[in-house]
Amino acid sequence: MQDAQQIIDTAHEMADAARAAILPHFRADHLATDNKRPADFDPVTEADRAAERAMRDVLARRRPQDAILGEEYGATEGRSGLTWILDPIDGTRAFICGAASWGVLIGLSDGTGIRYGLIDQPYTKERFEGGLGRARLSMAEGGRPLAVRKGIALSQASLMSTFPEIGTPDEAAAFRRVAERVRLTRYGLDCYAYALLALGQIDLVIEAGLQSYDIAGPLAVVEAAGGVVTDWQGGPAMHGGQVIAAATADLHRQALDLLNG
Known part of the structure; x- marks a missing residue:
């Protein structure tokens, strides 16, 4: 992609914005939770909604030409042929239990496949990045390349x-x-x-x-x-x-x- 660096910078800015929106709610004394699926239990919190709004604000400013598909606020049309696919908190059940196994998910589709993505864990400050020539874990204390392990039966x-x-x-x-x-x-x-x-x-x-x-x-x-x-x-x-x-x-x-x- 010709604008690969801008895409990468935008994704990281979105992840940073989502971190700032979510962390004040994590392990808070009073976290309001709604149920999106009354027949079962599919929780959503203000942290979910605030994080997606924060990411959409970044896209509106940096890449208004791109489409968006988000879990909480649905689809927004674009004209570039690219779609940002957002899950502001994947693992809301874990989030409301105080377990740090949830994450912010960002993916970018060109219509034929997913070309770039992030898994961000704001509480542990771990960010897993893949695509556009990158495969890396970034942490507060540094980073390391990502690579699956081989040779396991x-x-x-x-x-x-x-x-x-x-x-x-x-x-x-x-x-x-x-x-x-x-x-x-x-x-x-x-x-x-x-x-x-x-x-x-x-x-x-x-x-x-x-x-x-x-x-x-x-x-x-x-x-x-x-x-x-x-x-x-x-x-x-x-x-x-x-x-x-x-x-x-x-x-x-x-x-x-x-x-x-």
Whole structure:
């Protein structure tokens, strides 16, 4: 992209703005929470809304020509062919519990794929960046390149997912076929699991029922670190649904075979 540096600078400014909007609410004594899905529990807080407003303000000033798709405020049309896909707090359940496994997700689509993304954890000050020639973790004390780990057999792999009751009964059964073959399965880290995959700490993330704003940023980060991200049929994952992220093509193939019986 000709304006790659401006895109990168804009994404970091958005992440900084979201941090400033969110942190006063994290572990606060009184955090008001609304439920977006009365039949279940899909929480949203003022921190979610304030963070997305802050990111949209940055885009209105720096890149008004770009479209936006955000979890809290929906779609805004653009004319550049680029769309920013925003999840102001991925992991709101963790956020309201005071657990630092949530994150701010920023992804950039050109209509054919996700070209750049960030996973930002404001409380720990960790920012995972991928795309446009970058694959890096930035921290308060410095930074390091991102790279998935290689050479791990499925029987020695570590697998993560957000919910143990993943998806439909058929999806849950498919997930169990993989979980029964790996060394370790852990739950509940939301977007942070993809960050750990890109950092070379785990090997697989398998989820279902995702929206595009849940996966756009993580997809870019994992792929930039050398991983593979698809749907459960091996197709594009940018629109969400059933998603598998793997450190290597071999692990990806073996897990896909198990998911599909």
